[in-house]
Amino acid sequence: MTSQLNVDTIKGNETAGSITIQGEGSKTTNLQQGLLKHWCRYDGAEGTPTRDSFNQASFTDNGTGDYVMAFINNMANANHAPIIGSGDWRTHGMENTDQATTANTGDVLTRAPNTASASDCDEAGHAIAGDLA
Amino acid sequence: MSTIKTNTLTGTTTAGSISVTGEGNSTTTNLQQGLAKAWFACDDMAILDSLNSAGLTDNGTGDLTLTVTNAMNNDDYSTGMGAGGSATSDGSMRLVEGADATTARTTSAIRLRQGYKATNLTMYDDSLCSIQFFGDLA
Numbered sequence: 001m002t003s004q005l006n007v008d009t010i011k012g013n014e015t016a017g018s019i020t021i022q023g024e025g026s027k028t029t030n031l032q033q034g035l036l037k038h039w040c041r042y043d044g045a046e047g048t049p050t051r052d053s054f055n056q057a058s059f060t061d062n063g064t065g066d067y068v069m070a071f072i073n074n075m076a077n078a079n080h081a082p083i084i085g086s087g088d089w090r091t092h093g094m095e096n097t098d099q100a101t102t103a104n105t106g107d108v109l110t111r112a113p114n115t116a117s118a119s120d121c122d123e124a125g126h127a128i129a130g131d132l133a
Numbered sequence: 134m135s136t137i138k139t140n141t142l143t144g145t146t147t148a149g150s151i152s153v154t155g156e157g158n159s160t161t162t163n164l165q166q167g168l169a170k171a172w173f174a175c176d177d178m179a180i181l182d183s184l185n186s187a188g189l190t191d192n193g194t195g196d197l198t199l200t201v202t203n204a205m206n207n208d209d210y211s212t213g214m215g216a217g218g219s220a221t222s223d224g225s226m227r228l229v230e231g232a233d234a235t236t237a238r239t240t241s242a243i244r245l246r247q248g249y250k251a252t253n254l255t256m257y258d259d260s261l262c263s264i265q266f267f268g269d270l271a
Contacts, residue, residue, distance in 0.1 A: 002145070002146055003145045005137065006135070007135050007136065007137045008134045008135050008136065009134065009135070009136040009137070010136070010137050010139070010142075011136060011137070011138045012138065012139070012140060013138040013139055013140045014140055016138075018140075019139060019140060019141065019142060020140060020141045020142070021141070021142045021143075021151075021164070021165065021168070022141070022142065022143040022144065022148045022149045022165070023149050023165060023170070023203070023269070023270030023271075024149040024150070024165055024166070024206060024269040024270050025149065025206050025269065025270050025271040026271065027203040027204075027270045027271055028141075028203075029168060029170055029184075029185065029203065029270060030184065031142060031164075031168065033169075033172075033184040034167075034168030034169045034170065034184065035167075035168065035169075036169065077182070079174045079181035079182035080174055080182070080263075081172040081173060081174040081182070081183075081215070081263035081264065081265060082215040082263055083213030083214055083215045083263065083264070083265050084214075084215040085213070097216070097217030098215045098216060098217035098261050098263070099217055101261075108217075109217070127213065127265075129169050129172040129184070129263075129265050130172070130174065130182060131182065
Protein backbone atom coordinates (compact mmCIF):
# COMPACT_ATOMS: atom_id res chain seq x y z
CA MET A 1 0.00 0.00 0.00
CA THR A 2 1.34 3.37 -0.97
CA SER A 3 1.38 6.08 1.64
CA GLN A 4 1.98 9.77 1.14
CA LEU A 5 3.39 12.31 3.55
CA ASN A 6 2.88 16.01 2.84
CA VAL A 7 5.47 18.02 4.68
CA ASP A 8 7.56 21.16 4.19
CA THR A 9 10.41 20.45 6.59
CA ILE A 10 12.08 17.33 7.91
CA LYS A 11 14.15 17.30 11.11
CA GLY A 12 15.75 14.61 13.18
CA ASN A 13 13.86 13.93 16.37
CA GLU A 14 16.80 13.40 18.72
CA THR A 15 19.41 15.26 16.69
CA ALA A 16 17.83 17.80 14.38
CA GLY A 17 20.48 17.40 11.70
CA SER A 18 20.68 13.61 11.63
CA ILE A 19 18.13 11.20 10.15
CA THR A 20 18.81 7.58 9.31
CA ILE A 21 17.35 6.40 6.03
CA GLN A 22 16.95 2.86 4.76
CA GLY A 23 19.18 2.22 1.75
CA GLU A 24 18.30 0.24 -1.37
CA GLY A 25 19.41 -3.03 0.24
CA SER A 26 19.74 -3.95 3.90
CA LYS A 27 22.05 -1.14 5.03
CA THR A 28 21.13 2.32 6.20
CA THR A 29 22.74 5.67 5.51
CA ASN A 30 22.42 9.21 6.80
CA LEU A 31 20.00 11.50 4.97
CA GLN A 32 21.71 14.80 5.71
CA GLN A 33 25.19 13.47 5.02
CA GLY A 34 24.12 12.11 1.66
CA LEU A 35 22.69 15.38 0.35
CA LEU A 36 24.77 17.71 -1.79
CA LYS A 37 25.08 21.07 -0.04
CA HIS A 38 26.01 23.16 -3.08
CA TRP A 39 26.10 22.85 -6.83
CA CYS A 40 26.74 25.25 -9.66
CA ARG A 41 26.63 25.03 -13.43
CA TYR A 42 28.64 27.83 -14.95
CA ASP A 43 30.25 29.20 -18.08
CA GLY A 44 33.52 30.83 -17.16
CA ALA A 45 33.74 32.67 -20.45
CA GLU A 46 30.50 34.57 -19.87
CA GLY A 47 30.10 37.91 -18.14
CA THR A 48 27.47 36.35 -15.89
CA PRO A 49 28.94 32.88 -15.47
CA THR A 50 26.32 31.12 -13.32
CA ARG A 51 23.70 29.25 -15.34
CA ASP A 52 22.04 27.60 -12.37
CA SER A 53 22.98 26.84 -8.81
CA PHE A 54 21.92 25.70 -5.37
CA ASN A 55 22.97 27.40 -2.11
CA GLN A 56 25.12 29.94 -3.89
CA ALA A 57 25.36 33.56 -2.77
CA SER A 58 27.81 34.77 -5.38
CA PHE A 59 30.21 33.75 -8.13
CA THR A 60 33.44 35.70 -8.42
CA ASP A 61 35.70 35.60 -11.45
CA ASN A 62 39.18 36.27 -10.05
CA GLY A 63 40.92 36.07 -13.37
CA THR A 64 41.36 33.64 -16.22
CA GLY A 65 40.07 30.25 -15.14
CA ASP A 66 39.97 31.24 -11.46
CA TYR A 67 36.51 31.07 -9.94
CA VAL A 68 35.24 31.39 -6.36
CA MET A 69 31.72 30.39 -5.38
CA ALA A 70 30.42 31.71 -2.05
CA PHE A 71 27.71 29.79 -0.22
CA ILE A 72 24.51 31.16 1.27
CA ASN A 73 24.53 28.64 4.10
CA ASN A 74 28.14 27.96 4.98
CA MET A 75 29.75 24.61 5.57
CA ALA A 76 30.87 23.58 9.07
CA ASN A 77 34.51 23.63 8.01
CA ALA A 78 36.76 23.59 4.96
CA ASN A 79 36.88 19.79 4.86
CA HIS A 80 34.11 19.33 2.34
CA ALA A 81 34.43 17.03 -0.66
CA PRO A 82 33.99 18.80 -4.01
CA ILE A 83 33.61 17.14 -7.37
CA ILE A 84 34.46 19.18 -10.43
CA GLY A 85 33.79 18.72 -14.09
CA SER A 86 34.47 20.93 -17.08
CA GLY A 87 35.01 20.95 -20.80
CA ASP A 88 35.63 23.30 -23.65
CA TRP A 89 35.39 22.47 -27.34
CA ARG A 90 38.29 24.79 -28.14
CA THR A 91 40.77 22.87 -26.00
CA HIS A 92 39.25 19.38 -26.17
CA GLY A 93 38.46 19.39 -22.47
CA MET A 94 39.71 21.15 -19.42
CA GLU A 95 41.55 20.22 -16.25
CA ASN A 96 40.40 21.38 -12.86
CA THR A 97 42.23 22.17 -9.70
CA ASP A 98 40.45 22.47 -6.41
CA GLN A 99 42.19 25.41 -4.78
CA ALA A 100 41.97 26.93 -1.31
CA THR A 101 38.43 26.04 -0.32
CA THR A 102 37.04 27.43 2.91
CA ALA A 103 33.92 26.83 4.95
CA ASN A 104 32.30 29.67 3.02
CA THR A 105 33.57 29.10 -0.51
CA GLY A 106 34.50 26.68 -3.24
CA ASP A 107 37.52 27.67 -5.31
CA VAL A 108 38.35 26.23 -8.72
CA LEU A 109 41.12 26.85 -11.26
CA THR A 110 40.61 25.48 -14.77
CA ARG A 111 43.47 24.85 -17.16
CA ALA A 112 43.83 23.85 -20.78
CA PRO A 113 45.26 20.32 -20.82
CA ASN A 114 47.50 20.94 -23.81
CA THR A 115 49.31 23.87 -22.22
CA ALA A 116 48.49 23.57 -18.49
CA SER A 117 47.81 27.29 -18.63
CA ALA A 118 44.86 28.82 -16.81
CA SER A 119 41.96 29.11 -19.20
CA ASP A 120 38.30 30.04 -19.03
CA CYS A 121 35.96 27.18 -19.79
CA ASP A 122 32.44 27.29 -21.13
CA GLU A 123 31.07 24.05 -19.70
CA ALA A 124 31.69 23.48 -16.01
CA GLY A 125 30.06 22.14 -12.90
CA HIS A 126 30.93 22.00 -9.21
CA ALA A 127 29.20 20.08 -6.41
CA ILE A 128 29.98 19.71 -2.72
CA ALA A 129 29.26 17.04 -0.15
CA GLY A 130 30.02 17.68 3.50
CA ASP A 131 28.61 19.09 6.72
CA LEU A 132 26.57 22.30 6.84
CA ALA A 133 27.37 24.70 9.68
CA MET B 134 4.01 25.05 7.02
CA SER B 135 4.45 21.63 8.51
CA THR B 136 7.46 19.96 10.06
CA ILE B 137 8.05 16.28 10.68
CA LYS B 138 10.53 15.09 13.31
CA THR B 139 11.80 11.57 12.97
CA ASN B 140 14.97 9.59 13.55
CA THR B 141 14.49 7.18 10.66
CA LEU B 142 12.86 7.21 7.24
CA THR B 143 11.81 3.92 5.64
CA GLY B 144 9.68 3.33 2.57
CA THR B 145 6.39 1.60 3.31
CA THR B 146 6.00 -0.47 0.12
CA THR B 147 9.73 -0.91 -0.46
CA ALA B 148 11.88 -0.05 2.54
CA GLY B 149 14.69 1.42 0.45
CA SER B 150 12.58 3.51 -1.92
CA ILE B 151 10.89 6.82 -1.12
CA SER B 152 9.58 9.23 -3.76
CA VAL B 153 9.98 12.98 -3.38
CA THR B 154 8.24 15.61 -5.50
CA GLY B 155 10.77 17.56 -7.52
CA GLU B 156 11.31 21.31 -7.72
CA GLY B 157 8.99 21.63 -10.70
CA ASN B 158 6.12 20.27 -8.57
CA SER B 159 5.05 17.79 -11.23
CA THR B 160 7.50 14.90 -11.38
CA THR B 161 9.09 12.89 -8.63
CA THR B 162 12.55 11.60 -7.92
CA ASN B 163 13.84 8.90 -5.62
CA LEU B 164 15.20 10.03 -2.27
CA GLN B 165 17.57 7.13 -1.70
CA GLN B 166 18.93 7.12 -5.25
CA GLY B 167 19.71 10.80 -5.02
CA LEU B 168 21.91 10.49 -1.97
CA ALA B 169 25.68 10.18 -2.02
CA LYS B 170 26.39 6.89 -0.26
CA ALA B 171 29.95 7.78 0.61
CA TRP B 172 32.27 10.74 0.31
CA PHE B 173 35.83 11.45 1.33
CA ALA B 174 37.76 14.70 1.71
CA CYS B 175 41.48 13.91 1.91
CA ASP B 176 44.76 15.77 2.09
CA ASP B 177 48.28 14.37 2.09
CA MET B 178 47.09 10.76 2.41
CA ALA B 179 44.83 11.46 5.41
CA ILE B 180 41.05 11.62 5.62
CA LEU B 181 39.87 15.06 6.73
CA ASP B 182 36.16 14.27 6.76
CA SER B 183 33.97 11.55 5.32
CA LEU B 184 30.71 9.64 5.14
CA ASN B 185 30.64 5.82 5.35
CA SER B 186 34.43 5.59 5.55
CA ALA B 187 36.28 2.50 6.71
CA GLY B 188 39.64 4.09 6.06
CA LEU B 189 42.42 5.07 3.67
CA THR B 190 45.32 2.82 2.74
CA ASP B 191 48.52 4.49 1.60
CA ASN B 192 49.95 2.20 -1.09
CA GLY B 193 52.87 4.46 -1.92
CA THR B 194 53.40 7.92 -3.32
CA GLY B 195 50.19 9.17 -4.89
CA ASP B 196 48.64 5.69 -4.64
CA LEU B 197 45.74 5.23 -2.24
CA THR B 198 42.80 2.95 -1.58
CA LEU B 199 39.58 4.19 -0.01
CA THR B 200 37.30 1.68 1.70
CA VAL B 201 33.69 2.07 2.80
CA THR B 202 32.00 0.55 5.84
CA ASN B 203 28.65 -0.27 4.24
CA ALA B 204 29.40 -1.72 0.81
CA MET B 205 27.67 -0.80 -2.41
CA ASN B 206 25.31 -3.33 -4.01
CA ASN B 207 27.61 -3.83 -6.99
CA ASP B 208 30.72 -2.29 -8.49
CA ASP B 209 28.78 -0.24 -11.02
CA TYR B 210 28.48 2.77 -8.75
CA SER B 211 29.19 6.22 -10.11
CA THR B 212 32.00 8.34 -8.73
CA GLY B 213 32.75 12.02 -8.97
CA MET B 214 36.19 13.31 -8.09
CA GLY B 215 38.07 16.50 -7.46
CA ALA B 216 41.75 17.19 -6.84
CA GLY B 217 44.05 20.10 -6.30
CA GLY B 218 45.37 22.50 -3.73
CA SER B 219 48.93 21.27 -3.89
CA ALA B 220 52.12 23.27 -3.85
CA THR B 221 53.06 22.08 -7.30
CA SER B 222 52.87 24.67 -10.01
CA ASP B 223 53.55 22.77 -13.21
CA GLY B 224 50.13 21.42 -13.97
CA SER B 225 46.74 20.56 -12.56
CA MET B 226 46.41 17.88 -9.94
CA ARG B 227 44.68 14.82 -11.24
CA LEU B 228 42.86 12.02 -9.48
CA VAL B 229 42.29 8.89 -11.52
CA GLU B 230 40.93 5.47 -10.74
CA GLY B 231 43.10 2.37 -10.82
CA ALA B 232 46.76 1.78 -10.10
CA ASP B 233 47.30 -0.57 -13.03
CA ALA B 234 45.36 -2.62 -15.55
CA THR B 235 44.66 -5.36 -13.05
CA THR B 236 43.38 -3.23 -10.20
CA ALA B 237 39.61 -3.30 -10.28
CA ARG B 238 37.27 -1.56 -7.91
CA THR B 239 35.13 -3.64 -5.60
CA THR B 240 31.83 -2.94 -3.88
CA SER B 241 33.72 -1.66 -0.84
CA ALA B 242 37.03 -0.28 -2.10
CA ILE B 243 38.43 1.88 -4.87
CA ARG B 244 42.09 2.43 -5.69
CA LEU B 245 43.14 5.86 -6.89
CA ARG B 246 46.20 7.63 -8.16
CA GLN B 247 46.84 11.32 -7.71
CA GLY B 248 49.52 13.38 -9.37
CA TYR B 249 50.25 16.27 -11.68
CA LYS B 250 51.36 17.24 -15.20
CA ALA B 251 49.45 16.94 -18.39
CA THR B 252 51.24 13.81 -19.53
CA ASN B 253 52.98 10.96 -17.71
CA LEU B 254 51.29 11.50 -14.39
CA THR B 255 53.81 12.29 -11.67
CA MET B 256 52.61 10.66 -8.48
CA TYR B 257 52.27 13.07 -5.61
CA ASP B 258 50.99 12.80 -2.02
CA ASP B 259 50.52 16.33 -0.74
CA SER B 260 47.30 17.25 -2.45
CA LEU B 261 43.65 17.72 -1.73
CA CYS B 262 41.52 15.00 -3.22
CA SER B 263 37.85 14.19 -2.88
CA ILE B 264 35.46 11.58 -4.17
CA GLN B 265 31.73 10.94 -3.93
CA PHE B 266 29.96 7.59 -4.46
CA PHE B 267 26.50 7.41 -6.05
CA GLY B 268 24.60 4.16 -6.54
CA ASP B 269 22.81 1.43 -4.60
CA LEU B 270 23.79 0.45 -1.10
CA ALA B 271 23.99 -3.30 -0.43
